[in-house]
Amino acid sequence: MSSAEKDMNDRPVGIDIDSSRERIRLDDVQEMLSKAYWCRGITENEIKKGMDNSALVVGAYLPEGRQIGFLRVISDKVRFAYLLDVIVHDEHRGRGMGRRMVRFAISHPELKDVYQWVLITKDAHGVYEKLGFQALQDTWKWMSKWKARPERKEYDG
Numbered sequence: 799m800s801s802a803e804k805d806m807n808d809r810p811v812g813i814d815i816d817s818s819r820e821r822i823r824l825d826d827v828q829e830m831l832s833k834a835y836w837c838r839g840i841t842e843n844e845i846k847k848g849m850d851n852s853a854l855v856v857g858a859y860l861p862e863g864r865q866i867g868f869l870r871v872i873s874d875k876v877r878f879a880y881l882l883d884v885i886v887h888d889e890h891r892g893r894g895m896g897r898r899m900v901r902f903a904i905s906h907p908e909l910k911d912v913y914q915w916v917l918i919t920k921d922a923h924g925v926y927e928k929l930g931f932q933a934l935q936d937t938w939k940w941m942s943k944w945k946a947r948p949e950r951k952e953y954d955g
């Protein structure tokens with residue numbers, strides 16, 4: 799599934815949003831994600847392993863092919879989905895791309911049955927709020943367990 803990108807005024811800007819795994823440019827994704835606060839230094843092999851084990855991967859592409867946006871979704875495609883690794887290249891931020899990628903993912907036909915969406919963000923709440931996300935209301939129900947991030951080693955799977 800693919801969607802032509804439009805700007806804040808709904809004008810097409812030639813950027814394509816697409817869920818094709820074949821189209822993902824790992825080098826572009828690694829350049830963006832390796833600078834992100836939650837996965838600094840992540841390798842292409844780690845990104846590939848994460849993608850292989852995700853229900854949906856989404857990319858945003860310039861007309862010349864370069865990838866300038868990425869996100870992925872971990873899901874059973876029935877009831878639950880976790881949205882993560884949402885990133886837009888720093889030269890293309892503030893033009894609606896992040897929200898458009900998220901909207902594309904949460905309305906994707908393969909995830910149409912999912913009714914519980916969650917994500918974690920440090921400071922990007924504004925991207926998600928207008929799409930219906932809100933802070934956890936019933937925090938006492940939720941549990942989490944955090945481990946120290948393992949030593950970085952190459953994934954050879």
Ligand SMILES: CC(C)(COP(=O)(O)OP(=O)(O)OC[C@H]1O[C@@H](n2cnc3c(N)ncnc32)[C@H](O)[C@@H]1OP(=O)(O)O)[C@@H](O)C(=O)NCCC(=O)NCCS
Nearest residue numbers: 884885886891892893894895896897919921922923924925
């Ligand atoms: C967060 C990120 C994906 C947003 O992408 P973007 O294309 O710049 O965002 P958009 O232009 O679609 O912004 C949509 C809305 O979210 C708001 N927003 C964007 N980034 C925000 C941030 N970091 N904090 C709060 N609000 C933010 C915008 O102001 C805009 O609000 P509006 O509807 O009032 O105009 C991008 O800034 C990025 O890659 N940041 C670094 C990685 C990161 O923090 N990812 C999020 C992990 S949860």
